[in-house]
Amino acid sequence: MKAVAFVLAICLAACKISYYQPYFEMAERFYVAGDYTRAIEMYMEAIQQKDKKAEAFFGLAMSYYQRGNLEEAMLAFEKAIELDPDRESSYQRLASVHLDLGDIDTAIALCRKAIRMDREFVEAYNTLGHALLASGKADSAESTFFYAIKLARSLSARDRGSGYRSLYVDEQAASYNGLGEVSLSLKLYTHALERFGAAINLVSDWDTPWINKGRTYEGLGNSVAAIISYLRAIDIAPRNLNTYKQLADLYRRIGKDSDAIDTYRSALRIDRTDVELYYGLADIYEKRKDYLRTEGAFLNIVKYAPDDPTGYYRTGRMFLSESDYDRAIDYFTKATELDSRHAESINGLGEAYQAKGEAKEARQAYERAIACDSLFTLPLRNLGSMILGQGNEPEGIRYYQKAAALGDVDAMIFLRARENIKK
DSSP states (O other): OHHHHHHHHHHHHHHOOOOHHHHHHHHHHHHHTTOHHHHHHHHHHHHHHOTTOHHHHHHHHHHHHHHTOHHHHHHHHHHHHHHOTTOHHHHHHHHHHHHHTTOHHHHHHHHHHHHHHOTTOHHHHHHHHHHHHHTTOHHHHHHHHHHHHHHHHHHHHHHHHTTOOOOOHHHHHHHHHHHHHHHHHTTOHHHHHHHHHHHHHHOTTOHHHHHHHHHHHHHHTOHHHHHHHHHHHHHHOTTOHHHHHHHHHHHHHTTOHHHHHHHHHHHHHHOTTOHHHHHHHHHHHHHTTOHHHHHHHHHHHHHHOTTOHHHHHHHHHHHHHTTOHHHHHHHHHHHHHHOTTOHHHHHHHHHHHHHTTOHHHHHHHHHHHHHHOTTOOHHHHHHHHHHHHTTOHHHHHHHHHHHHHTTOHHHHHHHHHHHHHHO
């Protein structure tokens, strides 16, 4: 019997099939197609089959990065490095994640490690340039980007001579775009436009330098050219929500709210869960006193970001402005349930209770808001105003004086006006 069991076990082991390669290949196809959610699913399936494959964790990390899930991307890149510590691209990509997270020193260290591993790694020099720029070292960043261009050209000439057709065009374009960002940071707008133009001449279907051209034209005050640049970027990469937001913000600044609304709505057709888009719409609708649409936007905010007290707070402010005090109290209360020290919402409760004539509850809320944030002057001023209205001038003035001492301009104006009246 033991012999039969042994043979059966061998047969079962031989029949066990790994689906790693099909899952991995499907993940790669989804990634190339820009469907990063499906790519993540397939990479995870592949990892379930074989969890020691650095390439699968690298692909997973790239998919998370493209979707904006930076923490998840960082963990996946770190796992890829653990499994294959000799892959320099993992260090460079991990540096990009740390750069986006604001951990500049770590990004610089990772870039330099990748460069020590491969002195001809142009992408690592470009990422290093961006990290240096983020650290305020514009001169060093510019030198790094220039070196990256020189290196890319040298490698291109070498490969051309050997018959290899990879001419490092993308890397050179990235370097010129980096140089443009250096110039933009220094407000050297003409130089910036030249450098972004050089990047576009090398890679015409890359949206980033077009977005940067839009930012540069905004700096020059040329809103028409900026709009054209942003629209071109959207044509190239129609699923990049950040471009829509940049364009919508510009429309709002120049008073074209209807165009901004259309832009936000176009972006929501791509991702209906993006809360920033609803905030943009809510601001415009509220300014127009279109409270029905404002309410719809805020309700979507709390729907898609149920754990963020800010959405509930803003919704409460809207109902407060409509004199719907009970609903305002409901939303301010929900915000404080998520964050018991959310001073803005606690102050909102005070305002709602005060408007309802419930002075005791209002005072308690104002005092609680002050205790949660001693530098927040609005509850001090609100409490002072309420106490003055009750006829207690000395105590009311003390709260105004506390607000003024913290730099509250309205409190200063109020106190100055009272002094003038007394004189």
